[in-house]
Amino acid sequence: xxxxxxxxxxxxxxxxxxxxxxxxxxxxxxxxxxxxxxxxxxxxxxxxxxxxxxxxxxxxxxxxxxxxxxxxxxxxxxxxxxxxxxxxxxxxxxxxxxxxxxxxxxxxxxxxxxxxxxxxxxxxxxxxxxxxxxxxxxxxxxxxxxxxxxxxxxxxxxxxxxxxxxxxxxxxxxxxxxxxxxxxxxxxxxxxxxxxxxxxxxxxxxxxxxxxxxxxxxxxxxxxxxxxxxxxxxxxxxxxxxxxxxxxxxxxxxxxxxxxxxxxxxxxxxxxxxxxxxxxxxxxxxxxxxxxxxxxxxxxxxxxxxxxxxxxxxxxxxxxxxxxxxxxxxxxxxxxxxxxxxxxxxxxxxx
Numbered sequence: 001x002x003x004x005x006x007x008x009x010x011x012x013x014x015x016x017x018x019x020x021x022x023x024x025x026x027x028x029x030x031x032x033x034x035x036x037x038x039x040x041x042x043x044x045x046x047x048x049x050x051x052x053x054x055x056x057x058x059x060x061x062x063x064x065x066x067x068x069x070x071x072x073x074x075x076x077x078x079x080x081x082x083x084x085x086x087x088x089x090x091x092x093x094x095x096x097x098x099x100x101x102x103x104x105x106x107x108x109x110x111x112x113x114x115x116x117x118x119x120x121x122x123x124x125x126x127x128x129x130x131x132x133x134x135x136x137x138x139x140x141x142x143x144x145x146x147x148x149x150x151x152x153x154x155x156x157x158x159x160x161x162x163x164x165x166x167x168x169x170x171x172x173x174x175x176x177x178x179x180x181x182x183x184x185x186x187x188x189x190x191x192x193x194x195x196x197x198x199x200x201x202x203x204x205x206x207x208x209x210x211x212x213x214x215x216x217x218x219x220x221x222x223x224x225x226x227x228x229x230x231x232x233x234x235x236x237x238x239x240x241x242x243x244x245x246x247x248x249x250x251x252x253x254x255x256x257x258x259x260x261x262x263x264x265x266x267x268x269x270x271x272x273x274x275x276x277x278x279x280x281x282x283x284x285x286x287x288x289x290x291x292x293x294x295x296x297x298x299x300x301x302x303x304x305x306x307x308x309x310x311x312x313x314x315x316x317x318x319x320x321x322x323x324x325x326x327x328x329x330x331x332x333x334x335x336x337x338x339x340x341x342x343x344x345x346x347x348x349x350x351x
Contacts, residue, residue: 027208027225030054034062037069038190040214046206047225057205064200065213068193071101072185074125087174088125088182095166095173105185105192106167106174108299112188113162116307116319121279123165125182126156131277131284138266145268153282160279191216191257191302198298217256218298232348238262238289239335246337247329248348249294257301259309260290260331278310285310288330294346295326304328313338 027047032054035041044061048054071083082098090096109122130148138145159180166175190213198211198218208221210231219231230250237246238260249256261274261284278285291308293301304326308316313330320328320340327343 029224032058037062037065038193038214040190042211042213044209044211046209046211047221048206057201061197061201061205065193065197068101068189068197071099072105072189072193074184074186084183084185091174091176092179092181095168095171095175097171097173100172101196102174103167103169103172105189106165106183107169108192109185109188109303110162110165110167112300112303112307116303118162118279119307119310120187120303121160121162122183122185122188123162123181124160124277124279125184126159126180127153127279127282128184128186128277129182130156131273131275135264135266135273135275138268142267145266147268147273150282157282187306188299188303190214191255192299194218194302195255195298215258216298216302219252219254222252235292235329236260236290237335238331242335246290246292246331249346250348251294251346254294254296254346255298255301256292256294257298257305258290258292259305261286262289276306276309280310286333287312288332289335290331291316291328293326293328294343295323300326 027049029045030048030051031043031045033041033043044058046054046057048057070078070081074084074088077083077085082096084102087096087098087102112120130152134146134148159178161178164176164178164181166177168175194211194213194216198220201209202220206221208223208225209219210233211218217233219233223229223231230252232248232250233256234245234248235256235258237244240262259276261272261276264275265272267273274284276285277283288309291305293304293308295301295304308319308328308330311319313332316328316330317338317340320326327340327346329340329343330338332338
């Protein structure tokens with residue numbers, strides 16, 4: 001997984017290399033990478049007045065993103081913080097008071113659940129934990145690799161009803177009506193955090209930046225900070241035999257998010273099982289090899305990429321066609337691509 005993400009980040013840096021300073025604004029291009037948040041590799045490219053200024057802004061950006069990373073962590077707890085790991089432990093016993101950032105995420109996830117007709121469901125934690133445990137064990141013990149037992153999956157699926165998640169905005173609390181319910185926000189949380197922190201960064205830190213948090217790419221302003229040159233963003237080809245990127249885009253003020261079967265997966269008896277689980281089958285989805293979403297909202301892009309991965313291309317196109325300002329490209333299992341109606345307008349013109 002990290003190899004693929006690093007390749008994407010390198011591509012982002014290469015596309016943005018050679019960007020000089022703009023004398024009228026007296027800003028230069030700077031970049032910084034880190035691997036300690038959201039269990040992934042990340043890169044920030046931005047235009048700033050000096051290295052000292054960029055470093056100070058990066059520290060503030062990192063701190064802001066780190067807060068979201070801790071709040072949305074379902075595996076680890078932190079001193080003095082009620083995060084989602086704490087919610088998963090306590091909410092079955094009664095309402096748990098949480099930070100407004102958690103409430104905002106959970107309320108957004110309810111909208112996403114409705115929009116995707118249940119294909120993106122953060123209340124699917126009981127099922128996803130079975131797959132997470134099997135994937136982790138199998139990765140460390142390939143000779144004993146296994147997939148979860150079907151009966152266990154079906155039993156776990158009985159405890160995934162979104163209506164059992166009670167969100168009380170007035171009292172800032174979360175409660176599980178079903179004591180066995182568990183949240184897993186992996187399909188939405190990173191995109192939501194990136195949206196919030198990048199919006200803050202655009203207001204307070206930089207006028208032009210291209211930011212990739214584990215391949216969840218956000219752009220605003222312009223390359224060269226010149227008010228006209230679009231950012232160039234590459235989408236990785238899921239075909240292991242491919243020597244070039246799937247497609248390169250020219251854009252700004254847009255997000256690009258990809259879900260695919262080529263990053264997190266493991267193999268059992270010669271069959272590949274990816275990390276994205278279809279709520280209808282309780283098994284890893286196999287409609288496509290990858291789907292990439294282009295839209296103004298990183299949170300929506302994250303949620304949609306998961307939902308579309310769990311749908312046939314025909315269903316996915318119908319959903320995208322019903323939404324304004326959203327485009328997508330699908331790559332099927334034979335590595336043939338399908339574009340939504342307006343996607344090709346963003347493809348970089350190779351002259």
